[in-house]
Amino acid sequence: MPAVDPRLLRYAKATRVFLALSVLIGAGQAVAILAQAWLLATIITDAFLHGAGLDDLSGQLALLAIALAGRALLAWVAEVIAHHASAAVKSELRMRLLHQVVRLGPRWLTGERSGELTTLATRGIDALDDYFARYLPQLVLVCFVPLIVAGRMFAADWLSATIVLVTLPLIPLFMILVGLTTKQLMARQWASLQLLAHHFLDVLSGLGTLKSFGRSRVQVATVEKLAAKQRKATLASLRIAFLSSLVLELLATLSVALVAVSVGLRLVDGRLDLQTALLVLILAPEAYLPLRLLGAHYHASAEGLGAAEQVFTVLDREIPATGTALLKANRTIELEHVMVASPDRDSPALDGLCLTIPPGRVTGVVGPSGSGKSTLLAVLLGFTRPDAGQVVVDGIDLATADLDDWRSQIAWLGQDPMLFAGTVFENIRLGRPAAAEFAVRRAAGAARVDVPLEQVIGERGNGLSAGQRRRVALARALLLDAPLLLLDEPTEGVDPDTEGELLNTLPAAFAGRTVVLVTHRPALLGLCDQVVELAPAAVAV
Known part of the structure; x- marks a missing residue:
C-alpha cells in the first residue's frame, strides 16, 4: 500500500x-x-x-x-x-x-x-x-x-x-x-x-x-x-x-x-x-x-x-448493480429456466428450474441434499443472481429491483440461524425492535417456544437445545409479519410431539402470506398448497 x-x-x-x-x-x-x-x-x-x-x-x-x-x-x-x-x-x-x-x-x-x-x-x-x-x-x-x-x-x-x-x-x-x-x-x-x-x-x-x-x-x-x-x-x-x-x-x-x-x-x-x-x-x-x-x-x-x-x-470487490424498481412481495413470483452454477462442483446447483409461486399460498420444496433447495431461497432473497434465466415478480425482473426494499418484505429462516447473547425475548424482537410485548409472545406461542422469554442465553443460542434454537428463530421470522416467508427446515431438530403442535399453530401464522417451505418432513407437506420436488444434481467424482 x-x-x-x-x-x-x-x-x-x-x-x-x-x-x-x-x-x-x-x-x-x-x-x-x-x-x-x-x-x-x-x-x-x-x-x-x-x-x-x-x-x-x-x-x-x-x-x-x-x-x-x-x-x-x-x-x-x-x-x-x-x-x-x-x-x-x-x-x-x-x-x-x-x-x-x-x-x-x-x-x-x-x-x-x-x-x-x-x-x-x-x-x-x-x-x-x-x-x-x-x-x-x-x-x-x-x-x-x-x-x-x-x-x-x-x-x-x-x-x-x-x-x-x-x-x-x-x-x-x-x-x-x-x-x-x-x-x-x-x-x-x-x-x-x-x-x-x-x-x-x-x-x-x-x-x-x-x-x-x-x-x-x-x-x-x-x-x-x-x-x-x-x-x-x-x-x-x-x-x-x-x-x-x-x-x-x-x-x-x-x-x-x-x-x-x-x-x-x-x-x-x-x-x-x-x-x-x-x-x-x-x-x-x-x-x-x-x-x-x-x-x-x-x-x-x-x-x-x-x-x-x-x-x-x-x-473494492465488485457488487452486481442493483436496480430501482419497487416490487411487491405479495405478487406472483415466477422462476423462468433459472440456472445457478456451483463453485464447489461441475454441475449447477439449479439447472433450468421453472417454478410459479402463487401469492398467499404455501409452496413446499423437497429434494435430496445438494438438489438446490437452499440455493433457491438465496435466489429469491437476491443473495445469488441466476447465471441464466430470470426471476419475475408480477411481470418485472427481480434483477431490476431495489434489493434493500425487496428484502425488507421478506422474513427468512435459514439453515443455521444466528442467536445472540441476551434474553430470548430480545432475540425474537431483533428484526422488529418496536414490536409490542404481546406481539412477541404471540409469535413465540405460534412457534411453540417452550422456554421463558426472560431467560438469558449465550452466543449462538448457547443454553438452548437445537430444537429450541430453531423455534426461537422461527418466532423471530413470524414476528416480522412480512408478506413473503422463506423457511428452510423450520422443524429441524424438533421432536415429533412439538412438531405436531406446530402443525396446529402454523396455518394461522401463514394466513395471507406467500410461504416457501423447504422441508424433508412429510408432516409439514400437509400445510402446503403445492409441492415442488427438485431433482438431485450430478456430483463430480
Whole structure:
C-alpha cells in the first residue's frame, strides 16, 4: 500500500479534511522553525559579540518565546486533529466494511473466515491510529519542511545547503529498502494473527463438542503453536524496526556532522560569520528531523497499513448493480429456466428450474441434499443472481429491483440461524425492535417456544437445545409479519410431539402470506398448497 492510498481518500472522506489541515499546520511549523533558528542565532551573536544585555535582548527573547510556544501549540493541535481524524476514519471504514459484507451476501461470506473478518474489522482498523496520529502528519511535514529549511540554508550558506540536499535523499532511499523487508514481515505477522484469531474463535465455538470427545487438550496445543508463530513474527518485525531506526539515526547524525565540520572549518578561517554559522547549525538537524521521525513512525503504522490494504480489497470487490424498481412481495413470483452454477462442483446447483409461486399460498420444496433447495431461497432473497434465466415478480425482473426494499418484505429462516447473547425475548424482537410485548409472545406461542422469554442465553443460542434454537428463530421470522416467508427446515431438530403442535399453530401464522417451505418432513407437506420436488444434481467424482 502506498503512503497515501487514493482509496483512503475515496472511502474515508475525513482524510481529505485532515490532509488539508495538516498542510496548513505544517506550513505554520516551518515558519516557526525558521523564526526560532534566526532569533536564536541573532540573540547568541548579539550577546557574545556585541555584549548585548537582557534589556537589549528582551524584545528578541519575547519573540523567541512566542516562536517556541507557537511551534509547541501547532504540534499539539496537529496531534489532536490527527486523533479526531483517526477516530472518524476508523468509524467510516468500519461501517463501510460491514455494509460491504452485507451487500456481498451470505454466498460470498461462506468462502471467508469469520475470525479473520472479525479481526480485520476490530484490531485491524484500530491499528490505523498510529498511521493517522503519527505517520501521516509526519509525511505531510516531510513533503515541504526539509525543502523550506534547505532553501533558507542555501540563502545563508550554499555549501552547507548542498551537503544537506545531497545527503537528504539517502534517508528515504534506506527507508524504501527497509520498507520492502518490513512489508513482507508485517504481511506475515498479520496473516499469523488472523489465523490465530480464526482458529481461537472456532475452538471457542466448538468447545463443548471438543470436551465431549476428549479433544480439547489437542486444541490447546494447536493454539499454543499458533501463538508461538505469532510471537516469532512480531519479534522479527520489531528486530527490523530497531535496526532500521539505528541506521536512519546514524545516517542523519553523520550528515549533520558533515555540515558541522564544514561550518567549523570555515568559521575558524574567518570565511563564515558567527551568526550565519549558528543559523546553519540550528537549521541542519531540523532538515533531517521530519525524515527521521517518519522512519520511526513507519514501523508503528505498518500493521495498520497492512490491515487497510485488506479492508480495501474487500471494499473494492465488485457488487452486481442493483436496480430501482419497487416490487411487491405479495405478487406472483415466477422462476423462468433459472440456472445457478456451483463453485464447489461441475454441475449447477439449479439447472433450468421453472417454478410459479402463487401469492398467499404455501409452496413446499423437497429434494435430496445438494438438489438446490437452499440455493433457491438465496435466489429469491437476491443473495445469488441466476447465471441464466430470470426471476419475475408480477411481470418485472427481480434483477431490476431495489434489493434493500425487496428484502425488507421478506422474513427468512435459514439453515443455521444466528442467536445472540441476551434474553430470548430480545432475540425474537431483533428484526422488529418496536414490536409490542404481546406481539412477541404471540409469535413465540405460534412457534411453540417452550422456554421463558426472560431467560438469558449465550452466543449462538448457547443454553438452548437445537430444537429450541430453531423455534426461537422461527418466532423471530413470524414476528416480522412480512408478506413473503422463506423457511428452510423450520422443524429441524424438533421432536415429533412439538412438531405436531406446530402443525396446529402454523396455518394461522401463514394466513395471507406467500410461504416457501423447504422441508424433508412429510408432516409439514400437509400445510402446503403445492409441492415442488427438485431433482438431485450430478456430483463430480
